[in-house]
Amino acid sequence: MEFIYNRDKIRTTDDITISVADLRDLIQACTLQESDAEGEYQIILDSIAHKNHLDSGVFVAQAESTDNTLGQAPNPIPVGK
Numbered sequence: 001m002e003f004i005y006n007r008d009k010i011r012t013t014d015d016i017t018i019s020v021a022d023l024r025d026l027i028q029a030c031t032l033q034e035s036d037a038e039g040e041y042q043i044i045l046d047s048i049a050h051k052n053h054l055d056s057g058v059f060v061a062q063a064e065s066t067d068n069t070l071g072q073a074p075n076p077i078p079v080g081k
Contacts, residue, residue, distance in 0.1 A: 001037060004060040016052045038063050 010016075022044055029040045041061030049058050 001034065001041060002062045002064055004062060006055075006058045009055060009058045016048065016054075018048055019051070022048055022051075034063055037061075 025044045026041070029037050029044065032040055038061055045059035045061055046056050049056055
């Protein structure tokens with residue numbers, strides 16, 4: 001699973017708040033099959049974004065790709081939005 005974020009909306013040095021429940025859900029999603037986990041991760045990431053007053057889709061969970069350029073674009077387009 002790859003984690004992609006929109007670098008125009010948030011930086012790695014920004015602080016965000018994540019609830020214990022969201023952290024638990026992220027950890028539990030690790031036990032799902034990748035095809036199921038992708039959707040679950042996206043729901044959790046959208047929830048975290050909403051709670052931090054960020055746009056939906058600022059974080060994207062995406063199945064790993066063989067494309068080495070994935071996630072390197074300055075403004076990745078969220079999947080499924």
